[in-house]
Amino acid sequence: MSEGLASVPFVETRFNGSLWHKSPFKGPPSPAVVEAWDSIKQYGIIRATEEDLIRINRSHSLETASKFPEVAGGGYVAMTMGTHQLHCLFWLWRDHHRSYFPEMLRNKEAIPEMYERHFEHCIDYVRQSIMCNFDMGLLTFDWVLNHPNPVPNTNSMHMCVDLSAAEAWMKDRAVEVPEGFEWSQPEGQESLPWNP
Numbered sequence: 001m002s003e004g005l006a007s008v009p010f011v012e013t014r015f016n017g018s019l020w021h022k023s024p025f026k027g028p029p030s031p032a033v034v035e036a037w038d039s040i041k042q043y044g045i046i047r048a049t050e051e052d053l054i055r056i057n058r059s060h061s062l063e064t065a066s067k068f069p070e071v072a073g074g075g076y077v078a079m080t081m082g083t084h085q086l087h088c089l090f091w092l093w094r095d096h097h098r099s100y101f102p103e104m105l106r107n108k109e110a111i112p113e114m115y116e117r118h119f120e121h122c123i124d125y126v127r128q129s130i131m132c133n134f135d136m137g138l139l140t141f142d143w144v145l146n147h148p149n150p151v152p153n154t155n156s157m158h159m160c161v162d163l164s165a166a167e168a169w170m171k172d173r174a175v176e177v178p179e180g181f182e183w184s185q186p187e188g189q190e191s192l193p194w195n196p
Helices: 031-040 050-055 081-096 102-110 112-132 163-171
Strands: 010-014 046-048 076-078 140-142 151-153 157-161
Touching (some): 081 112, 157 163
Antiparallel strands (some): 010 157, 046 076, 140 151
């Protein structure tokens, strides 16, 4: 786990993995489903301190790390890994429902190589996250009437980050970017020679 959120407690949580569970994040796209997704990734880009970057072993590259300009309060530009993982999962869900999201179809047609790279990036990033945080909880099976085979029972207990505490941590680091603000690389800024 990242040092940044080391103080966030864990809570015992029961997953509801039933195929028939009516989650606000599932189903055909609608404004309500999109709003549910937006609610769990509301703190996208946040402010990190130099101490935060040192704590996550970024001290060797502070010279190239992006900063918010003073007009936006300064500090380093950051995002939690969980927010990025949720972004990727939401992006994949929107790709699955491309007909509802015209911007996805436009991007796929206008920039097919980048679209494919983003798609593959998200699949691989979520895979790496699952493997890094591999859940050793047991998924058990039950007999269900009129089913010839054992049926997986995905309603199992897990130790999960207290999302309310994590959101409070991110809210404390939220950045208010002034209206009309546009990014530009600062004069004399040291830069990486290629994408990380």
